[in-house]
Amino acid sequence: HSLKGLENAKILRYAYAIEYDAIDSKQIKRSLETKLIEGLYTAGQINGTSGYEEAAGQGLIAGINASLKIEGKDPLILNRSESYIGVLIDDLVTKGVKDPYRLLTSRAEYRLLLRNDNADLRLRNYGYQVGLISEEQHKKLKDKENKIKEIEEKLKEIKLKKSSNNEVDDTNLLKSYLNSTILKEKTSLYDLIRRPEIKFIDLKNYHNLDVLDEIIEQVEINIKYEGYIKKALKEAEKLVELENKKIPDDIDYYKVPNLASEAKQKLTEIRPTSLGQALRISGVNPADIS
Numbered sequence: 001h002s003l004k005g006l007e008n009a010k011i012l013r014y015a016y017a018i019e020y021d022a023i024d025s026k027q028i029k030r031s032l033e034t035k036l037i038e039g040l041y042t043a044g045q046i047n048g049t050s051g052y053e054e055a056a057g058q059g060l061i062a063g064i065n066a067s068l069k070i071e072g073k074d075p076l077i078l079n080r081s082e083s084y085i086g087v088l089i090d091d092l093v094t095k096g097v098k099d100p101y102r103l104l105t106s107r108a109e110y111r112l113l114l115r116n117d118n119a120d121l122r123l124r125n126y127g128y129q130v131g132l133i134s135e136e137q138h139k140k141l142k143d144k145e146n147k148i149k150e151i152e153e154k155l156k157e158i159k160l161k162k163s164s165n166n167e168v169d170d171t172n173l174l175k176s177y178l179n180s181t182i183l184k185e186k187t188s189l190y191d192l193i194r195r196p197e198i199k200f201i202d203l204k205n206y207h208n209l210d211v212l213d214e215i216i217e218q219v220e221i222n223i224k225y226e227g228y229i230k231k232a233l234k235e236a237e238k239l240v241e242l243e244n245k246k247i248p249d250d251i252d253y254y255k256v257p258n259l260a261s262e263a264k265q266k267l268t269e270i271r272p273t274s275l276g277q278a279l280r281i282s283g284v285n286p287a288d289i290s
Helices: 053-070 084-095 116-129 135-157 189-193 213-224 226-244 261-270 275-279
Strands: 159-161 186-188
Touching (some): 084 275, 135 189, 159 189, 186 189, 226 275
Antiparallel strands (some): 159 186
16 A cells, blocks of 8 residues: 555455566676666566576666666676676576576585675675665674684694693693694694584684684684685686676677687677676587687
8 A cells, every 4th residue: 555556455365476478588688687678677587587586686686786777887797606696697698598497506616605604705795885785784794804814813823732741732622532643743723623523613712712603613614625615716716817808799700700600609699798608608619719
């Protein structure tokens, strides 16, 4: 009744309907603006996805980008390496859909980076940039980032020493599951936490390391999976390099020498905005990108 024109409406029967009308998702930009009509943004099942989370993620991005368009600002484009929403939208606009698209973790090649524990660290800065996050929330994020770095540095600085009688000095807390053969002459707490049997919580009160649980979780994950995370970040950086190499909107692929015929057809149909997106199109191979 708060909607104009529906002040006197009567609900005769509550109902729920699923509609299967859809547009060709390859006719949508990564901002979710349609290529055919400037200023028209689509989101949800009409883009060929299943409902709920997929629809909500698209609705958020479409709403943000529609408002940015009005303000004359660049759209918010989330990459595959920084959000599941980025994976979802990139799959829709680059590959198209034949069946209702469902976002599964297996679709994300950088899922080691896309964890629920670091969602705020990955995305809250974007929220602040587009005006969805308050100054207070942004400050809390910065405080958290700084605290994580501070604790990691502190753990590297604190060293445990072996005593002459082969016992570990000042480590009553650790004696229950550590013996001196594990420790080198000087082992940092940082290196100690790398071990699968040792948890940060065991060291929480050691050397005044009394910090919030969410900081503990983040630091422990960063340390224990450091090698894997660094490898994933390195791969993601290569993707970002290709994403930053933009392709002009008006390029005529049929005039580009040495492109395969299928590549010319697919590139003309999808019109990718970057080399990164072009490489992910089915039928376009690395030689075409080179």
